[in-house]
Amino acid sequence: MESSLDPAPSLLEVRGISKSFGAVRALQDVDFALRAGEIHALLGENGAGKSTLIKVVTGVFPRDAGIVRLGGEEVAPRSAKAALQAGIATVYQEVNLLPNLSVAQNLFLDRQPMRFGIVREGEMRRRAKTLLTEFGLDLDVAAPLGNYSVAIQHVTAIARAVDLSARVLILDEPTASLDRHEVEILFGVMRQLARRGIGIVFVSHFLDQVYEISDRITVLRNGRLVGERETASLPRLELIRMMLGRELAETTSARAAASELKAREICASFENYGKAGYIAPFNLELRHGEVVGLAGLLGSGRTETARLVFGAERADGGQARVEGASVRLQSPRDGVRQGFGYCPEERKTDGIVAELTVRENIVLALQAKRGLHRPLSRREQDEIANRYVKMLDIRPPDPERPVGLLSGGNQQKVLLARWLATAPRLLVLDEPTRGIDVGAHAEIIRLIRELCDDGLALLVISSELDEIVTYSDRVVVLRDRAHVEELTGEAIDVGNILAAIAADNVAVALEAHT
Amino acid sequence: MTALLPRRGIAQILALIVILAVDRVVSPQFFDLRLQDGRLFGSLIDVLNRGTPVALLSLGMVLVIATRGIDLSVGAVMAICGAIAASLADSHSLPVVLAAALGAGIVCGLWNGFLVAVLGMQPIVATLILMVAGRGIAQLITEGRIVTFTSPDLVWLGNGAILGVPVPVAIALGMLILTGAVVRGSALGLLIEATGGNARASELAGVGTRAMILAVYVWCGVCAALAGVIAAADIMGADANNAGLWLELDAILAVVIGGTSLFGGRFSLILAVLGALIIQTMNTGILLSGYPPEFNLLVKAVVVLAVLLLQSPKLSGFAGIMARLRRTKS
Numbered sequence: 151m152e153s154s155l156d157p158a159p160s161l162l163e164v165r166g167i168s169k170s171f172g173a174v175r176a177l178q179d180v181d182f183a184l185r186a187g188e189i190h191a192l193l194g195e196n197g198a199g200k201s202t203l204i205k206v207v208t209g210v211f212p213r214d215a216g217i218v219r220l221g222g223e224e225v226a227p228r229s230a231k232a233a234l235q236a237g238i239a240t241v242y243q244e245v246n247l248l249p250n251l252s253v254a255q256n257l258f259l260d261r262q263p264m265r266f267g268i269v270r271e272g273e274m275r276r277r278a279k280t281l282l283t284e285f286g287l288d289l290d291v292a293a294p295l296g297n298y299s300v301a302i303q304h305v306t307a308i309a310r311a312v313d314l315s316a317r318v319l320i321l322d323e324p325t326a327s328l329d330r331h332e333v334e335i336l337f338g339v340m341r342q343l344a345r346r347g348i349g350i351v352f353v354s355h356f357l358d359q360v361y362e363i364s365d366r367i368t369v370l371r372n373g374r375l376v377g378e379r380e381t382a383s384l385p386r387l388e389l390i391r392m393m394l395g396r397e398l399a400e401t402t403s404a405r406a407a408a409s410e411l412k413a414r415e416i417c418a419s420f421e422n423y424g425k426a427g428y429i430a431p432f433n434l435e436l437r438h439g440e441v442v443g444l445a446g447l448l449g450s451g452r453t454e455t456a457r458l459v460f461g462a463e464r465a466d467g468g469q470a471r472v473e474g475a476s477v478r479l480q481s482p483r484d485g486v487r488q489g490f491g492y493c494p495e496e497r498k499t500d501g502i503v504a505e506l507t508v509r510e511n512i513v514l515a516l517q518a519k520r521g522l523h524r525p526l527s528r529r530e531q532d533e534i535a536n537r538y539v540k541m542l543d544i545r546p547p548d549p550e551r552p553v554g555l556l557s558g559g560n561q562q563k564v565l566l567a568r569w570l571a572t573a574p575r576l577l578v579l580d581e582p583t584r585g586i587d588v589g590a591h592a593e594i595i596r597l598i599r600e601l602c603d604d605g606l607a608l609l610v611i612s613s614e615l616d617e618i619v620t621y622s623d624r625v626v627v628l629r630d631r632a633h634v635e636e637l638t639g640e641a642i643d644v645g646n647i648l649a650a651i652a653a654d655n656v657a658v659a660l661e662a663h664t
Numbered sequence: 665m666t667a668l669l670p671r672r673g674i675a676q677i678l679a680l681i682v683i684l685a686v687d688r689v690v691s692p693q694f695f696d697l698r699l700q701d702g703r704l705f706g707s708l709i710d711v712l713n714r715g716t717p718v719a720l721l722s723l724g725m726v727l728v729i730a731t732r733g734i735d736l737s738v739g740a741v742m743a744i745c746g747a748i749a750a751s752l753a754d755s756h757s758l759p760v761v762l763a764a765a766l767g768a769g770i771v772c773g774l775w776n777g778f779l780v781a782v783l784g785m786q787p788i789v790a791t792l793i794l795m796v797a798g799r800g801i802a803q804l805i806t807e808g809r810i811v812t813f814t815s816p817d818l819v820w821l822g823n824g825a826i827l828g829v830p831v832p833v834a835i836a837l838g839m840l841i842l843t844g845a846v847v848r849g850s851a852l853g854l855l856i857e858a859t860g861g862n863a864r865a866s867e868l869a870g871v872g873t874r875a876m877i878l879a880v881y882v883w884c885g886v887c888a889a890l891a892g893v894i895a896a897a898d899i900m901g902a903d904a905n906n907a908g909l910w911l912e913l914d915a916i917l918a919v920v921i922g923g924t925s926l927f928g929g930r931f932s933l934i935l936a937v938l939g940a941l942i943i944q945t946m947n948t949g950i951l952l953s954g955y956p957p958e959f960n961l962l963v964k965a966v967v968v969l970a971v972l973l974l975q976s977p978k979l980s981g982f983a984g985i986m987a988r989l990r991r992t993k994s
Contacts, residue, residue, distance in 0.1 A: 462868060486870030500868055503861035505929040514858055517851045518870040525851040568869065 159222070161186040161349040162207075162238070162318045167216030169206050173557070176202040177373045180216070184318060184349040189340060191364035191381070192353045195393055195448055195613050199373040200353050204320055208233040208240050220318065239311030243323040245303045247310075249296030254278035256295050257310050285309050285339050301332030305339055312343060319343060320351040325359055337363050355448055357386065369393055387652045390447070394615050394648070414439050416474070417575050417607035418490075420459065423468035429454040430632035431468055436576055436607040441598060443622030444611045445647050451631035452611045453495055456578045459609060460492040461485030472575075486519050488576075491569030495580040495611070497558065501565045504554030508544065509535035511553045511564050516571045538567035542597065559590025566597065576607040583617060595621060615644045627651060672923055676938045679921075679970065683945045690953035703825035707948060709833075715944030716832040717742070717908070719937045720891040721915035722922070723843050724884030726936035729919050731860045731877050732928030733780055733787035735884045738915055740798025741772045742892030742908030747805040749893045750902030753813035761818060766889045772798070773885025777878035795912065802904035812901035822897025832894045836937075839890065843883070844933050856880065860928025914943055921968060942967070 164182040168175070177199045184190050194200050206213045209227030218225055220237060227233035230240065247256045254275045255262075262269045263277070278291040285305055295303055304324050311319060321340070325333050340350055340363060354360055360367065360381070367384060369376040369392040376392045414437035424431030429451045436442055436459075444452045457463040461479035470477050472488045479485055485492065494500035502511055513531050520526070526534070535549035542563040544556070553564055562582060569577055582598070583591045598621050602608055612618050618625055625642050627635040627650040635650040687707070688694045697706040721738045728735045745765040752761045772794060779790035813819075824831045847853045858866040859873045867873045891911075896902045921939035924931040946967055950960045 460868075482868050483870050483872060492868060494868060499862070500864050503858050503865055503929075505861045506857060510854060510858070514854070514866070514871065515869040517854060518866075518872070520851070522850045522852055522855070525849070525854075 159186075160184060160219070161221060162351075163219040164203075164207060165217050165219075167203065167206055167218075168214045169202055169211060170214055175373055177206065180370065180373070180375045182207075182368055182375070183378070184351060185366075186317075186349050187344050187347045188365040189344050189350045189352055189363055191360040191367045192351055192370070193360065193367060193389070193393060194370035194376075198370040198393075200370055201322065202373075203370065204240060204322060204351070204353070208238055208320070234311070234314055234316070237315060237317040238320065239314060239316035239318070240320040240322065241304065241307045241311055241324060245300070245307045247295055247303060247307055249303075250294055252292050253282070253289055253295050253298070253306055254291040256306060257281060257291075257313065259310075261314075281309055281313055282306070285342070286335075299332060301328050301335050304328070304336060308339060308343075312348065316348065318349045318351070320353075322353045323355070324352075325354060325356060333359065357389065357447075361386070387648055390648055390652050391644075393447075394613060394651075417472070418459070418488075419471045421469040421471075423458060423465050423470060425454075425458060425463060425466045428463065428631070429458060432626075432633040434459070434626065434633070436609055438575070438607050439602055439605045440623045441602050441608040441610055441621050443618035443625040444609065444628060445615060445618050445625055446628030446651055448613070449631075450628040450651075451633075452628055453580055454631065455626075455628070455633070456492065456494075456580050456609065456611055459485075459576075460490050460578050461488075462492065483518075486515060486572065489572070489574050490576045490578065491515065491572060491574040492578045493562070493565045493569065493580060493582055495584065497561050497565065502553045502561050505552055507550050508539065508553050508556070508564055509549040512538055512549075512567045512571055515568045519572050534571050535567075538570065542567055543593070557590075559594070562590070562594060566594075570601075574606065576609065577601065578609045580611045581613065582610065583612065583614065615647055618647070619644055629653070673932070673935050673938065676922060676935050676942065679967065680938060680942050680945060683942060683949065683967065687945060687949035687952065690949060694949075694952070699828060702828060703830060704828045707952065709830060711941065711944050711948045712833045712836075713830045714948065715941050716836045717891040717895050718911055718914045718918055718943060719836045719940035720839060720887045720894070721884075721911055722918035722936040722940045723839055723933060724880070724887030725912075725915040726919045726922065726924050726931050726933060727843075727847070727856060727880040728787070728884045729860075729916070729924055729926060730856050730928055730931035731880050732863070732926075733877065733880070734791065734916065734926070735776060735881065735888075736788065736791040736912050737772065737776060737794035737798055738884060738888040738891075739908035739910060739912040740795050740802065741769055741885055741888035742895060742911065743802035743902075743904050744772065744798050744805065745769050745889035745892035746896035746907045747802045747811065747902040747904050749818065750811040750813050750896045751805060753815040753818045758815075758817035758821070761815075762893065765893045766886055769885040769887075769889025769892075770882055771885070772888070773882035774878070776885070777881030780881065781874040781877035799904065802902075802907070806902055806904045808904075810901050810903045814900070818893075818897050819900055820897075822894055822900070832898070835890065835894065839887065840933060840937055847933065852876075852879070857929055857931065860931075915940070917964075917968060918943055920972075 160183040162184040164180065167177055167180045169177040180199065180203060182203065192200050192203070202211065205211045207218055209229050209232055225236045227236050227238070248259070251259070257278045258274050263273045264270065275291050282289055282291065287302065287305060289298065289302065295306060308319065324336060328336065340352070344350055352360070352364055364381045366378060367381050367389065368378045369389070371393065416435055417438045418436045420432065420434040422431045422433065432455065444455060446452050454463070458465050460482065461484045462482050464480055470479050477488055479488070482492070498504070503514070509531055512535050513526055516534070517526055532549065538544070539547050539549055544560050544563050544567070553561060556564065579598070583594050595617060598608060598610060610618070610621065619642055622642060625637045625647060626633050627637065627647055629651060634653070637646055637650070691707060694707045697704055697708065725735060725738065745768050748768050749761050749765040752764055776791050776794060779785045779793070780787050821831055826834045847856070855866070855871050856876055858869070858871055859876045863873050892908060895907050918939035919936045920926065921942055922932055922935035924936060943964065946964055947960060950957065950963060
């Protein structure tokens, strides 16, 4: 960790921050240093701990350990408001302003210029106008904020934050919903603020923007600090490796060589399958007894591919075939009828029914597939639940426990059981190992291998490249919502996947699709 | 599937026993029963008889609430179906009258279900439409008058007896058994609870959540139609202004007293009906006690609070889970 070499004094210094939510360690001994007048990118995949770090620093969450110093003095804000008063302002992706109030009212909310208990509208507008002019904006400050674009709203939020004497400005995914021109406006404001000596923390998933605007980069992964680098001297490939790769050991697929020998039957195939504005048309063949891994950064189209394959999202073009026969996948029900199963990434919102028991969660998909009039008797349900509780070692081994009370790993196993009970031909697993402890992690991977050996076709998404490399027979790499490369056999290794993700030229993408 | 009388029903049973005991104190003849003209009479029978409309409504309402919905229109649907039954009673046979009334209930249910399941409206808003419009429709049917009838068949439905049991009570009991058999005998119960517990997850598991939601609103319409016919038969007339007025609130209350969460998921038919009986036992007790009926509302509020407090260990346990889920999510 290179941060100790820091020559310039830090404006904001974070040392040894830890934070746990129940048994989940969201942050572990994280350091972070922000200099005055710099734009510092904070990067990491989903669940890396970026948001938690921001919330701990700004007092939204209490921290378990560690210290925060602002300008050399220790601060411990207990709320976002206290942090703001101390000089740390945060602007979130969803602007926390009131679109129905005027721009001026939003800027001076809670601190309107008053005289005799009456708001001095004229004074407020004049000051709002002056303030925004500094940011290069010339607006009608009396108009409702909601009339303006998201970029303007962002700048307004920033102007408000800075005017509240902020020394540190944290921007959490500010560009996510902005177009190119709007990003320019925002970047202009950011550069100007940096020149005034304000330290800016910039959280973004857009690496191009990170390289364009930031001076330094800090990368978090699984709640730990991976490293802090100067942007100019950090190659893109290295950055992606920091974000994704745990070790740089070039593990190649143990399976690849063996599986190539056997020609496998095609289970499902997708030809020119896609949906406009969702994911570019792709070709994908899934074979029995084969694991296909989907690799790519967050937002690259992995989940989109999975949802299209399962039928959770409707394709607007292309052809899907199951065992050679052309099929229509219009809804999850269609997918289930075709013998597909889908374990979504968001277990809690899209997977489990927390209130129902392990047994009920396990039989749910099978019962839905059988239909209303063919209910599973209680005895059949018990039998199925007990079988999978035992087979997948679900703990505690109590089928009558509400599934919401189980740990993440066990909930994941319940979801796997739900689909296995339907005797599927294809299983789509989106981040099956996310947020589960190390032991369960290894078990899930072992299960994926076993299921595959039993002749199931698997499509697995994971941000853990080591993991993908271990179990995949083929790896499809995605970038910018398109399938850009397919790796097979010997070619499957972390380095090649990273290279495909990082490739700057669009030529590869075009090649793969024409 | 829950057992016939689940353990979680203890709070409700205790509440009912306490209220019955209080009723016995204010009215010493409360438990007296007598047989007259082949029909049982007495305060207890009166409770069952008067409680029938809300009990029927709660049978439909509990399923709607289990899907995380609500149906505010049941009172208005009662008025519509009562008006239809009363208008047809003297010119048509009972089967035709019933078919027309129940048919109207189904149409109302389909309308609500369509708005909620297909158009994706919020249930409280979607059913508010029919709650308001329904009473107007009922008034159009009765042309603003109180329509009376003399058809002995329909009158029997409200005032007759089968083996000493008043017909409305027999109908409510029959509906409880029928609903229970359909819901717990098929996979419907599980799929409704899954839909209410987590609609997105259920949809992804292949559950036809729209069909579930449509079905429960239709069933709620059928129950409301029956309640409307019985209410009309009871007074031998249809009063579009007052039939079923505010009963949607009693039905929701009955479901809540029965321990089904307004956030959907787990439900119990029996406990919902028990909730309806608790409400009616209170109403009857207050009438018998000679206190002015205004007290009814206050006492009702106190008893509801008491029942909810009795259930509270479970509620706080659930709140704990929810809080933990929320914390780990962020």
